[in-house]
Amino acid sequence: MSATPIESGGPPAAKPSAGGRAWVALxxxxxxxxxxxxxRQLLSILAKPIQDALHITDGQLGLLxxxxxAxxxxxxxxxxxxxxxxxxxxxxxxxxCGVWSAATIACGLSRNFGQLAVxxxxxxxxxxxxxxxxxxIITDYFPPGRRGMALGIYNLGPPVGAALGIAFGASVAAAFSWRDAFIAIGAVGLVVALATPFLVKEPRRGGLDASPARAASAAPARAGFWATVKMFFSTxxxxxxxLGSGVTQIVTYGLGNFAVLFLMREKGMTLNDVALWYALVVAIGMGGGIFASGWLIDRYTRRSKTAYALLPAMSLxxxxxxxIAFVWAPSWPLALALMLAPNFLNYFYLSSSVALVQEEVRPNQRVMAGALLLLVMNFIGMGVGPTxxxxxxxxFRATHPDNSLQIALYTLIPVxxxxxxxxxxxxxxLGRNTPKAETVR
Known part of the structure; x- marks a missing residue:
């Protein structure tokens, strides 16, 4: 890897204060x-044709x-x-990006469960x-007070990616083959991976933090691995x-990985229906929720840090x-209409938790702290939810062969x-740790 340290001795870092450059990077x-x-979502979107071609069970899909x-x-x-x-x-x-795109192409070339698993x-x-x-990178391109919105925009990637995956993947699978969808999208990723270093420049670490002295003292020092781990898990x-994000993701990943299969197998949707209507529900619902949460976080965390937690709690x-109504709905049009609200409200936790972690740690610990956040929440949510x-x-298939997924989804209510x-x-x-002066404006 031709990576250059950002500390003294490396090439000059890009100025994070350049407004246009920050938006290009974002x-x-x-x-x-x-x-x-x-x-990541192609597997769940194309679950039905993949099951038909490779003869794998719901349990194997959940493991994949x-x-x-995870x-x-x-x-x-x-x-x-x-x-x-x-x-x-x-x-x-x-x-x-290059590695996962090449692996996506390999998914499309898989001939059995083992190859697909690898x-x-x-x-x-x-x-x-x-x-x-x-x-x-985004935190070092945008100053405090604008990071919630910037990270909210960045976190629109999942709903847009899911919606495009649904529309493109289902359309290609219906017209050609599920394999072609994997290969085409992987090829696009390889091109983007090659172009990225020419379009995004490395920003100075901590260059826009509220305390210049803190940023200056922290930037030259490399954060110790175990020191960062200890700091994270002792806070x-x-x-x-x-943990809150991880438990929430048991629902979002558990539902997300099986929603298309549930709607097709138990509600009667077709791939063409999925490509249009389900894609719209995901784009409008999940995308609107993530964007709104970023705006609300910036607005209310100026008054109190407790908003980082209260907004996700209220939305859930x-x-x-x-x-509950979505899982119960007797037809797919009604189910999709009811699904708009959970898709909008289930994802407030994401921008909130990311912004909180990035604000609470030193600039030279931000990547590692973000990785630890993802480790906990994704291993819980992504690892447990679909599995x-x-x-x-x-x-439940033995006793309820016609609605086993419906019953499985009902069991997520306690989560x-x-x-x-x-x-x-x-x-x-957060309320205990926030000085009284910060809670009143």
Missing amino acids: GVLWFIYVLNFLD GGLYF FFYCFIAIPVGWLADRTNRVAVVSIA SRMTVGFGEAGGVPPSYA PALVLAA ALALPFY YVGAASDF YLAAIGLFLWLARV
């Missing part, structure tokens, strides 16, 4: 995140989208985060290097943000009754309640 990193999530993927995605993120905190973060993102694990290996460095607010409480729902569906409880606990911790 746009490129956002598009990479779109590809990241698009590649859950535990197998193991590599989560744990490789730690050494990648350590490396990116010490070297050129843009180079790390570019190389990671390809999916390699996708996870590559995607581990995409998000944590991007969080830190209650960071741990609770990661509002989402729960609509989620559990797939296994539960297989379990909502656990996530709400964790975010309320986080709000209490």
Whole structure:
């Protein structure tokens, strides 16, 4: 890797204060995140034709989208985060994009479950290097008070990627083959990986932080690996943000990995229906929710840090009754209409937790702290959610062959309640740690 340390002796870093350059960087990193999530979601979008071609069960699908993927995605993120905190973060993102895009092409060439499993694990290996460095790059391009919105825009990558994946993947699969969808999207990612170093320049670490003295003293020092790990897991607010996000992701990944299969197999949708209507629901619902959450975070965290926790808690409480109605709905048009609300409200946690972690740690710990956040929340959510729902569906198949996925999705209701409880606990911790003067404007 031709990575250059950002400390003295390396080439001059890009000025993070350049407004136009900051938005170009955000746009490129956002598009990479779109590809990241698009590649990741193709498996769930094309679950039905993949099942028909490779003869795999719901439980095996859950492992491919859950535990197998999460193991590599989560744990490789730690050494990648350590490396990116010490070297050129843009180079790390570019190389990671190339790896996961090549692995996506390999998914399309797989001929059995074993080959597909290895390809999916390699996708996870590559995607581990995409998000944590991007969080830190964006934080160093945008000043405090604008980071919530910037990270909110960046976190629109998943809904846009999911929506494009649904529309493109389902359309290609319906017209040609599910294999062609993997190969085409992987090829686009390889081109973007090559172009990224020419479009995004490495910003100075901590250059826009509120305290110039703090940034100046922190920038030359390299954060120790174990010191950062100890700091993260000894800080209650960071741990609770990661746990609350992880439990929330049991719902979002558990539902997300099986929603298309559920709607097609148990509600009667076709691939053409999925390509249009489900794509719109994801784009409008999830995209609107993530964008709105970024704006709300910037607005209300100026008054009190407790907003980082109260906003996700309130949004999940509002989402729960609509989620129950969605799973119950007797037809796919009604189910999709009801699904808009959970898709909008389920993702407030994401920008909130990311912004909180990035604000609470030193500039030279941001990539590593972001990687630790992803490790906890994704290993819980991505590792448990799809794996559990797939296994539960297989379990209920013997007694409820026509609606085993519906029953499996009903069992996620207590998970909502656990996530709400964790975010309320986080709000209490943040309230204790916030000086009284900060809570009143």
